[in-house]
Amino acid sequence: xxxxxxxxxxxxxxxxxxxxxxxxxxxxxxxxxxxxxxxxxxxxxxxxxxxxxxxxxxxxxxxxxxxxxxxxxxxxxxxxxxxxxxxxxxxxxxxxxxxxxxxxxxxxxxxxxxxxxxxxxxxxxxxxxxxxxxxxxxxxxxxxxxxxxxxxxxxxxxxxxxxxxxxxxxxxxxxxxxxxxxxxxxxxxxxxxxxxxxxxxxxxxxxxxxxxxxxxxxxxxxxxxxxxxxxxxxxxxxxxxxxxxxxxxxxxxxxxxxxxxxxxxxxxxxxxxxxxxxxxxxxxxxxxxxxxxxxxxxxxxxxxxxxx
Amino acid sequence: xxxxxxxxxxxxxxxxxxxxxxxxxxxxxxxxxxxxxxxxxxxxxxxxxxxxxxxxxxxxxxxxxxxxxxxxxxxxxxxxxxxxxxxxxxxxxxxxxxxxxxxxxxxxxxxxxxxxxxxxxxxxxxxxxxxxxxxxxxxxxxxxxxxxxxxxxxxxxxxxxxxxxxxxxxxxxxxxxxxxxxxxxxxxxxxxxxxxxxxxxxxxxxxxxxxxxxxxxxxxxxxxxxxxxxxxxxxxxxxxxxxxxxxxxxxxxxxxxxxxxxxxxxxxxxxxxxxxxxxxxxxxxxxxxxx
Numbered sequence: 001x002x003x004x005x006x007x008x009x010x011x012x013x014x015x016x017x018x019x020x021x022x023x024x025x026x027x028x029x030x031x032x033x034x035x036x037x038x039x040x041x042x043x044x045x046x047x048x049x050x051x052x053x054x055x056x057x058x059x060x061x062x063x064x065x066x067x068x069x070x071x072x073x074x075x076x077x078x079x080x081x082x083x084x085x086x087x088x089x090x091x092x093x094x095x096x097x098x099x100x101x102x103x104x105x106x107x108x109x110x111x112x113x114x115x116x117x118x119x120x121x122x123x124x125x126x127x128x129x130x131x132x133x134x135x136x137x138x139x140x141x142x143x144x145x146x147x148x149x150x151x152x153x154x155x156x157x158x159x160x161x162x163x164x165x166x167x168x169x170x171x172x173x174x175x176x177x178x179x180x181x182x183x184x185x186x187x188x189x190x191x192x193x194x195x196x197x198x199x200x201x202x203x204x205x206x207x208x209x210x211x212x213x214x215x216x217x218x219x220x221x222x223x224x225x226x227x228x229x230x231x232x233x234x235x236x237x238x239x240x241x242x243x244x245x246x247x248x249x250x251x252x253x254x255x256x257x258x259x260x261x262x263x264x265x266x267x268x269x270x271x272x273x274x275x276x277x278x279x280x281x282x283x284x285x286x287x288x289x290x291x292x293x294x295x296x297x298x299x300x301x302x303x304x305x306x307x308x
Numbered sequence: 309x310x311x312x313x314x315x316x317x318x319x320x321x322x323x324x325x326x327x328x329x330x331x332x333x334x335x336x337x338x339x340x341x342x343x344x345x346x347x348x349x350x351x352x353x354x355x356x357x358x359x360x361x362x363x364x365x366x367x368x369x370x371x372x373x374x375x376x377x378x379x380x381x382x383x384x385x386x387x388x389x390x391x392x393x394x395x396x397x398x399x400x401x402x403x404x405x406x407x408x409x410x411x412x413x414x415x416x417x418x419x420x421x422x423x424x425x426x427x428x429x430x431x432x433x434x435x436x437x438x439x440x441x442x443x444x445x446x447x448x449x450x451x452x453x454x455x456x457x458x459x460x461x462x463x464x465x466x467x468x469x470x471x472x473x474x475x476x477x478x479x480x481x482x483x484x485x486x487x488x489x490x491x492x493x494x495x496x497x498x499x500x501x502x503x504x505x506x507x508x509x510x511x512x513x514x515x516x517x518x519x520x521x522x523x524x525x526x527x528x529x530x531x532x533x534x535x536x537x538x539x540x541x542x543x544x545x546x547x548x549x550x551x552x553x554x555x556x557x558x559x560x561x562x563x564x565x566x567x568x569x570x571x572x573x574x575x576x577x578x579x580x581x582x583x584x585x586x587x588x589x590x591x592x593x594x595x596x597x598x599x
Contacts, residue, residue, distance in 0.1 A: 023412045031409030038402050039395070119395035124360060126410050127382035304362065 028128050032136035033144065036110070042102055043140060047149045050098045051156040054091050058160055061087070062167045088160065092153045092191050099149035099199065103141030107210035111302065112221045130218050130303040134211065138295060141207040146199035154188050169284065205287045206252065208294035215301045311336045311457055311489040312357060316365035319352050326352040328513035329365060334506070336456075338487040340499050342493040343583055344510035353510075354461050357491070358387055370456055383412055386455040388446050390465045396435035400428055400445060407449050419452035422482075425534070440471035447475060451483045460492040464499075472496065476503055497580045505581060509589045524576040529560045529568060530577035537571040544568070548585030559585045 037043060037215065111134075114120040210225055217224040233246050312334040319327040327349045342350045355361040355367050359378030367374060372381050394403065400423070408416045423430075426444050434442055443464065450458065464472040464595050480503060484490060494500060507524065509517040519527070531540045533556045542549070544567065546558035559577055560568065568574055577585070 021412045023410060027408045031406055034409070035398075035402070035406050036401075039397050114395075115397060118389075118393045121387075121389045121393040122359075122395060124378070125358075125382060125387040127379050127408065127412070128410050129379040132379075168325075 046102045047152045095153045107207045111214035122135045134299045146195040150195045204291040208291040212294045212298045313368045318364040337507045339490045340506045341504040349513040385455045386450045387459045388463045390462045394434045403429040413454040413547040422448040458490045531558045531572045541571045585586040
């Protein structure tokens with residue numbers, strides 16, 4: 001642009017340019033997801049940071065443990081659980097919890113932010129449909145964040161095992177037991193199941209609702225996301241003195257009820273792996289139907305609404 | 309084939325009528341300037357053309373219905389609204405990657421060679437670029453797209469004189485050819501005088517004037533009247549009269565040129581002056597409107 005009269009080297013800008021490529025649906029979806037990750041680096045930075053902080057404190061606690069136990073391997077299962085199983089569960093819980101928070105804030109902001117900074121005009125100047133855009137944004141909390149968090153949690157736990165083995169090496173502790181009792185594979189299968197069912201399917205209506213708020217809210221999307229459910233809860237409480245809606249929300253947020261858990265007090269993990277229980281719940285399918293309605297509405301509103 | 313064909317195009321927001329059933333047609337290879345005060349309906353018309361807003365009436369852009377076929381249409385239509393709309397977080401390299409990823413008619417090498425003539429670094433983020441650089445980047449992206457229609461809505465808003473001149477120079481020298489069509493709205497009308505092939509004046513949702521630059525040259529005359537001839541000139545019914553440095557300047561529509569030449573100096577009017585003459589006076593309601 002500094003010397004506009006100079007012809008461009010090696011590029012004649014006439015319109016008989018190269019044969020147009022075809023862009024497949026998958027390709028434009030892929031680039032739409034990638035651009036979400038460029039914009040929202042918290043999606044992977046937050047669980048990574050959580051993992052790093054957790055690993056740091058785990059090293060300290062393991063070293064402490066070595067001094068405290070004086071080379072005696074804890075025999076009772078209670079203290080074994082305290083010393084080893086708990087940190088593993090905690091690390092997974094922390095990373096998945098962070099993932100949930102990141103997913104919520106991402107969904108709430110993404111369609112509001114593009115209107116706020118008017119970049120929606122740039123995105124709409126590209127040959128990408130509103131359907132592709134909204135689905136790529138939905139894929140972030142439903143697929144990308146759970147998969148990334150699962151991978152990060154898995155690697156974190158593997159590093160924890162290695163660290164614990166190294167620290168406890170030569171302390172007389174039974175390191176082999178560490179690896180077998182921990183049942184790394186079992187735990188990761190459990191985690192994968194949790195990720196798939198809870199984050200991928202059970203929370204779908206939650207994220208879809210947040211996207212719908214994000215595309216409609218004139219400002220302060222957080223208030224718009226929280227206020228309507230609160231109003232329903234208050235009105236129901238005052239008018240009917242019931243709290244069905246509140247219970248519904250509670251079940252939705254705390255995760256699907258686990259029949260095994262309630263019957264025996266302890267989940268039989270292998271039965272959880274059979275999708276039977278989870279997929280039998282009407283709550284799941286109602287939730288998914290609600291999510292589909294929210295997503296369809298979000299697509300229509302992004303399309304119909306004036307550009308700003 | 310007409311690039312844009314509108315019949316009875318209408319759009320209202322509540323009780324405010326933004327477009328009042330306008331008809332127009334833009335032929336391929338033209339550079340049309342849409343000129344009007346704020347709220348005249350220019351941006352609404354552009355949004356309808358770009359498939360960003362639903363409308364009433366008939367509208368075909370490159371033979372397509374822009375509202376139902378926006379994503380297909382955007383393969384052949386490019387669009388710069390104003391310099392603020394590139395996302396602030398995006399890196400220059402990411403912008404290139406993204407457009408290359410989703411746009412079938414994007415030639416990355418062209419965009420790269422255009423950027424190579426600027427001082428914009430590939431690792432810079434849009435929010436760290438100056439306003440002029442953002443415009444350069446957006447223009448580089450758009451000029452590398454082999455589009456049939458380019459829509460510019462206030463593309464040079466907030467840019468300094470130098471960048472504005474470069475913007476239009478690049479557009480004309482490196483981009484425009486007879487197969488492409490450009491529609492532009494701007495308030496800096498006089499800078500566009502030599503760029504446009506057609507002008508359309510809009511006011512309160514209606515088209516007040518729609519003609520080619522040749523037509524303007526043959527139809528309108530601006531006369532700097534000699535003081536002694538003032539009464540004679542007024543007798544020829546100028547459509548507008550103003551005073552500049554004590555001299556009276558009159559604008560005539562379809563006047564007898566030999567007759568006028570005896571009364572003072574003749575020249576082709578500037579678009580801004582013509583706009584004031586045609587729209588300004590009887591658009592008293594559009595107070596404070598910038599032209």
